[in-house]
Amino acid sequence: MATFKYHLLICGGTGCKASDSDGIITSLNKEIKEKGLENDVKVVTTGCFGFCEKGPIVKVLPDNTFYTQVTPGDAAEIIQEHIIKGRKVERLLYTDPETENHIADSKHMGFYQKQIRIALRNCGFIDPENLDEAISRDAYMALGKALTEMTPQEVIDEIKKSGLRGRGGGGFPTGLKWEFASKNEADQKYVVCNADEGDPGAFMDRSILEGDPHTVLEAMAICGYTMGADKGLIYIRAEYPLAIKRLKIAIDQAREYGLLGKNILGTDFNFDIELRYGAGAFVCGEETALIHSMEGERGEPTFKPPFPAESGYNGKPTNVNNVETFASVPVILLKGADWFSSIGTEKSKGTKVFALAGKINNVGLIEVPMGTTLREVIFEIGGGIKDGKKFKAVQTGGPSGGCLTEKHLDTPIDFDNLIAEGSMMGSGGMIVMDEDDCMVSVAKFYLDFTVEESCGKCTPCRIGNKRLYEILDKITKGEGTMEDLDNLKNLSNVIKDTALCGLGQTSPNPVLSTLDNFWDEYVAHVTDKKCPAGACTDLMNYNIIEENCVGCTACARACPVNCITGERKMPHHIDQAACIKCGTCMEKCKFNAIELI
Amino acid sequence: MSSVKVKLKKTDIDKLAEVCKSFNNEPGELINVLHKAQEIFGYLPSEVQEVIAHELKVPVAKVYGVVTFYSFFTMTPKGKFPISICTGTACYVRGAEKVLDEFKKELNIQVGDTTADGKFSLSCLRCVGACGLAPVVLIGEKTYGRVAPDDVKQIIKEYMDQ
């Protein structure tokens, strides 16, 4: 076997693939072959590195050089300069936005410094299509330990002791959930992995499945062992073709190695896994809806109890956990509950993966200990706000969450703190907003999503959310009244109080939290008919700056409704009442004489 | 409901029956069967749903109820170049709505529609997870990142003559 001197790790996640990481791999291999370095350099396709903002990423090992935004055209230079000559390709290195220095090593990048990667431990490190690489990183070792050295109850106790809580949004203690499922006797039980990730702006589950599918398979088997289930089902979004492909490969490999199937590792434990496909319904993230969907029904939630642990898939006891939760399980068994619970806060243990996005410099997937503050996440890991703008709010928890502000920046992030502040952990979407974002519009955006995704079963969610959206829409158009604000509040509270499932109960959070934190902005829309952020076009006016206007008439000629008047070579004027706010005048003006205020 | 009336050929019906059979004609496999059927036909016209209902022995109303519940299933054929705009939060915050408006304007169709020549169809996607590239537009398998409204004309042009 050749001893490779270099490993070139290339992100094969969806984000980087979209930027042609496949092309980079092809070019690198071609260069390597041409230079006769096949025995020295190994190219490895891995899962997501997390730093999607700067993708595609190529990481050179052993020296940990981190090349960003690489194109296939850069392959020759990387081989020639770095591998052959030992000189780093400076222009591809990450530039620290503050110091503007090039940073070669990912370990020194702010983005990675605060991170602890447990669920993502293998993402961006191993080839997800190669079980050998996973095994070399302890894959199935925890399963082996559980099967041969622990009783099911001991495993459950260990998970309980670790303090692991469900990462899908609810934050329910995982060990307790497993225990319920284990106590219900039945001829058939099921372990279900919820991979129907649907928060707009969250993609951690997909990254884990794409980067480290075996860890999920292993954890499901461990769960199966604790509850006495021999069948696992992964409910995955059909829109995740790469994750599906990698899962299929992983399942085949695990079967081939005997790590799934009958008599796993020589014990009498049998476990196998099948895929089930979601079809585009956010509500199917709710476990009862998910189960109905797997049964070929409309994905409508049903009232709990009965809980899936009593009567789930096909009426049998079923345990549902999400991908990230499962991905944390094997490490806990190997390193111990004490190790895991030493990370995090009192009631939220371990780490949490967040998808950092929005008006932030470092968009990407990060994993931090529970208790890290929003400030650390946004300003240290996230590199601060894009284009030097001012931070305004951060939305956590997706459509179920709320908007937090400046005053919450030093709040340690955990399940309970976020709820106390009127938001949610949710699946871990974290969208940063700057001064240009109108909070009424943001609330409207989320309500639009909820209206679109509501299953329609219960009145508050079916009609109530629609009405919330309509009121918000009115407000952004300058047609809102103070009574509307009262109605928003009452309706939000009633929806929260009466909706059938988690989706409905949390859907007013974006409204309530923005009402709480940005009341003045709502009032400005309603009473002054102004959008302080300048985002609501209906509340904006095109205005001619007299001193800049030379009277060229270009705007007047272009105006589709002829609302611009003025003498040639004299400043022009816009009739605001007639203006349809199409913006043509501004496009046509060559003298920067038209402003939008 | 907008649906295109088609008549299925005997071979198509056989193919569907085959798909259903591969799932043991289990009513519980309805969604898997619909996925496969959409793979084959590109969409799920009412006739396809009727055959599936017949094979799985479930009411056709129920099949229709399921098809209309899930946004992944469609009853209208997609364009030759299906354009999908990601409207996840990251893309929204970075201007996806304006890009979408531009596509609507340029193609003169609404979301969910297909152009009269059958060339383009327009749809919205939930987060595709390429948030680093926001806003993101997908045309078929190809991804366009950091799309600005001004880029839209050029992007459409790429496909015009194909």
Add this chain to the structure above:
Amino acid sequence: MANIKLTIDNKVVEVPAGTTILEAARQNNIHIPTLCYMNLGDMNIENKPGGCRVCVVEVEGRKNLAPSCATNVAEGMVVKTNTVRVLNARATVVELILSDHPADCLICAKNGNCELQTLAQDLGIRKISYQGEQSTYREDTSPSIIRDVDKCIMCRRCETMCNDVQTVGALSAINRGFEAVVATAFEQNLEKSTCTYCGQCVAVCPTGALTEVDHTQQLIRDLADPNKTVVVQTAPAVRAALGEEFGNEPGTLVTGKMAAALRRLGFDHVFDTDFAADLTIMEEGTELLGRLNKFLAGDKNVPLPILTSCCPAWVNFFEHNFPEMRDIPSTARSPQQMFGAIAKTYFADKIGVNRKELVVVSIMPCLAKKYECQRDEFSVDNDPDVNYSISTRELAHLIKQSNMDFNNLPDEDFDNPLGESTGAAVIFGTTGGVIEAATRTAYEVQTGKNLENVDFEQLRGFEGIRSATIDFDGTPINIGIAHGLGNARKLLESIKDGSNKFHAIEIMACPGGCIGGGGQPLHHGDSSILKARMKAIYSEDENKTLRKSHENPYIKSLYEEFLGEPLSEKAHHLLHTHYFDKSKNDIFID
């Protein structure tokens, strides 16, 4: 099961474990309003999607409100059903429903009988704070049922009836979110669906989303037309329920007042479908014995069991779902159609009226009957044997419109010759009745002996599927009974796979039989009403002097004067029919 103690509205109550908060409250005279919830206990029919959220209550220690219909009681639970929080939530929820509901109450078919209307009234809703877009759908009119989906509130009761109870599957929730609604496949007309017109969806719909096709205006015009002779026939189950529309206790028999009312409405002849029911027994009973005797003589190819065919929704059901078995049901037409055929031949001749000038109207507990009389095979030269059918509810409206004080009408008799009937005919109105009536006659014809006790208790009851073996003087005859099409399906499947060997089976599409028909006064989910109607039917039977169909003197003379004998050629022509395969209707094959 152990009892559980809890507090509801400061009152300590004790109920069995497994009881819901709603039931516990009702048992203790605390009436929590509901909308989507429906429970027909005796028939195991429950609709509990927990969707409307009207029945929410406050449970101490719980962060949100609990739907009382779907939340079980727990030891020590403290429930409040009428706090400000609860009342506000409940009112808001109803306001939301109203904000997406046409406000045409005054001209709605359900005006005064609408559960949403009642709820809004009870909760004192005086304004709708949340206005916005309203859903609009195309109205769909079929021969029997009108769907005005704008008025659908997604209670899902119709879906439960159509799918879980009847297994017809014509309706399903479609779309999602604000667009979600209950509809047919591809939102096509009901006519193109697998709908059997049993009308159970109409019977349970709390609003005006599902109503019957109304023929009362046409009837008023026909009654006023001097050139037309209008005769009416009334089905057995109508007399056991019509009184409810006039404030009478369920189970009040109003046969005599009904006949009086019909006469005052202007019908030229007030007849009874019961007469035709006796005729049905003659035909169907003879057919049964014919097949049975062949079978007993060793002919194994005889199609058995014989299935009753008087229920039109049931006929639609097997034409759609079991077309391959369509040689098994009796070929006898339903009593409604037998009546029409006889009225437009025998009776028209008798009074010297051309059949085209004779209007035959039926009063039925049923909506499928509206469809049945429109079937092509029941028309002669485009003139239907029965011109149209109106429901019990429509008759009640008509009587009210005509300013009659129904309860103070005298009891009157039906006219002759088509108004005389036996007790055997009356029990057609309830599950088990047809087969009991057939047994009474078949027994005497087959054995040649007099039947002393005509009450076959073993054939009666509410059980969805029942069976009994009747000793025909040494020959055991196996009889099956199903009511509700879901039960019918089960029974038919068991015949198909050979696990059940019956000689004769009675099937009624509606739970309870015709007393629970889709055209009856709305029971609003109270199954005790159906029981009371059933009791009334049996008591009418008991009070009759003649209780066997073949003893009806007018039936005897009908055969003597006109038909000859059962299954004669003339009888075949007028009183029998054939069935179609409707299963292939939906599938295109090129």
Add this chain to the structure above:
Amino acid sequence: MAKITSLNDLRKIKDDLQEKIRLRENAESPESMAQIKVGMATSGIASGAKEIFNFLVEELDKRNVSAVVTQTGDMGYSYAEPTIEVTLPGQDPVVFGYVTVDKADEIIEKYIRNGELIEGIIPANYKTIDD
């Protein structure tokens, strides 16, 4: 691949496979092991640095010594090439000049394994390579 039928089998396979990605594992925690940088600018390569680099990578692997070998550009000690810089965990970097295969062998055995200083150290100019 035959099925893995016991935890011990799995462990054995893991140990074997771990070698394959040792390079990556080591890169994960460079602080905990010796880091060796070989000056491989054009002049270094000309003076035999490539040979030294290959020797180090292969021998360390064979001798099961945990160390990270990387190449780097000109170290600024052209007079003493080939040069290598060795950083033991928690210690300041040490630069060795005129490195031959034999010398490299000695560096592995004595300095890296046992921390014994050996001849050939170039006086530090208070700068590490990366600065």
